[in-house]
Amino acid sequence: MAKVYFLIGGNLGDRELVLKRTTYALAKYVGKIVKESAVYETEPWGFNHDKSFLNQVVVVETKLLPENVLQKTQDIEKSLGRVRKKNRYSERIIDIDILFYDKVIVNTERLEIPHPRMGERLFVLAPLAELAPEMIHPANGNSILEMKDRCPDTSDVCVFKE
Template identity: 55%
Template sequence: MTRVYFLLGGNIGNREELLAEAIRKMTNHVGKFIKASSLYETEPWGFSHEQNFLNQVVVFDSEFSALDILDKTQAIEKELGRVRKKTQYCERTIDIDILFFGNEQIENERLSIPHPKIQERSFALHPLAELIPNFKHPVLKTSIQMLKDECPDKLKVIKFS
């Protein structure tokens, strides 16, 4: 069993329902749901759009490999209406990113774990710090709380009620 941390996000459609549905589908296909952060509303990162994102970190224990999990989460994204575009940063119904896969470091043509831009993204660090502030990033050897405190990204991240 490996503890896996995911970042969920989306800014199209019923954002709350899509995040909840992603968690239900992940529970059926990825592993055992452990916990979730609060929801956070954030401005789009890397592009502009009239609708903000809702983001949430969710934690699962899984027996699957990281690549198997990637295949499963990409299938869930597609089921929930995600359309992959040529541009990396754009609006979407749902995005499921693997942030951490235990303490493993994985680098291949399909997957980089830990997620290579965690330290640049407040929208990932706020919910992560809520759940695991003292977790040390396996590559940077710095706590999530410290990464959040030192993050250069100044886009607003607000707890969603």
């Protein structure tokens, strides 16, 4: 069984309900959820929008290979109403990013693991550091907590109060 770390999040619709539906779908189609971070509220990154994001890190144990995990997550996004836009940074109902798949490094046209831009984004590193502060990034050799402490992102990221 591989351990996969996902970042899930969105800023459209009923954000809390969408996160719950996403974790349910991950459990149903990808594998057993073994850990979940708190839900974090974050301002949009890379673009302006009046609605903030809710983000969460979810850890799943799976028998699926990385490419199959990607396909399942894209199917889940589509089933929840995700519409992909030409601009990478835009509002969305849900986004499911694969942060880590065990300590495997994948670099194909379709898939990059570990997620190549996680070190630039506090909204990724804050919930990830909550669950795995001492985990070592397999490509850069730094712990998640070290990455969080060195992150250049100054966005507001705080635990969401339901």
